[in-house]
Amino acid sequence: MTKIVFVISTMGIGGAETVFHDMALGLGQHKGEYDVSVVCLYERGRIGKRLSEKGVEVHSCVLRNRFDIKGMVRFMNILREKRPDVLYVAGQTLAQAVSFAASIFVKIPVKIIGVHSHDLAQRALYKLFIDRLTFNSATQIVCVSESQKRHIAISKNVSPDKIKVIYNGVDADRFREKKIMGNGFSIPEGAVVIGVLASLRKEKGLDVLIQAIPDILRHCPEACFVIAGDGMEKDKLEDMAKTLGVYSNVRFLGQREDASSIVPIFDIGCLSSRTENFPLSILEYMACGKPVVATRVGGVPEMVKDGMNGFLVKPESPGDLSKKILSLINDKPLRRSMGTEGRKIVEDSFTLDKMIDNYKGFFKQVQV
16 A cells, blocks of 8 residues: 655645645545545645545644744654655645655655646745755656646756656546526626636736727627636726726626536636646636637647637737637637537546546556
8 A cells, every 4th residue: 555645735725726635535535555645734725624524634734834843843743653655745835845854854765746836936045945955855746737847847957857747637527518507697698608717816817808808898798707716816807897897797706616517607718827837727618618718828738729629819918818709709619619629638638537547657656
């Protein structure tokens, strides 16, 4: 039996947290092969709570702050008790620093860093220092797109041979096209729905989408925009929609945990990010048979094939975004054919079962 301890700062709502949840739960279901536990250094968060309720061992509130010496001792005691064969650490500065410091005192055969986002801004010197130490000390680094692999190899000066790409996956049985009886979001009958699942953060570029809405409404006044997510940009985005006179056509749903019930309402899935890695939201659109309009950033082109299952647009370009959305609004057969192709791509390459199988093969490989 392979003992694996996953380490992450906290498990609130987010793409990386969802991947950790799916990995831990998927591997944990193979009781004869894997003994899985999760350490949330701070609060376990909603996804951590969900994982615990499903029977996975979750340790939380290990640290009170990043300088908590007693908390560090608590963490080392957890590792001594579990004696993991593999320590899988989220690519977060705190998780990396604490885990690799503890591994000096608690011998762990395999130490892996799972990186689920690109560097989004200029990093502080101490973060760069921790990256240098931990990336060099890691047995292997996992990333979720070829784009990210190139980014890590160059920016962290890591040999590509040390970096393994394992694509994210979604539950294709849960995310599928469904007939929706009423939507509960006051969407007019017959309206074309452009939908977004995203945290309301600057890098997600929701302001670019809102700037594109006036042009879309000039050609299609009945279009409706559904934005599911929460974050620091919420008030700014709502104010922008009001200023542009499009607020009545936008539904801000806030944070939702029922994405599989929301995406089927969409006619078009959209993501106008300034930077991305390999967003689960796009896979969820595709699994539900929705065509995608997304910016050509990060690993997005590895799942959205321009002209086949959606359109790729330039970042920071409301005009390009509105043009491609309108082309889909005006061509229902194209929406259907692109959605069908997207579903096929997910079934062939990006299912949750395939992701878990890839991790299982990887963990066997690194222990040889």
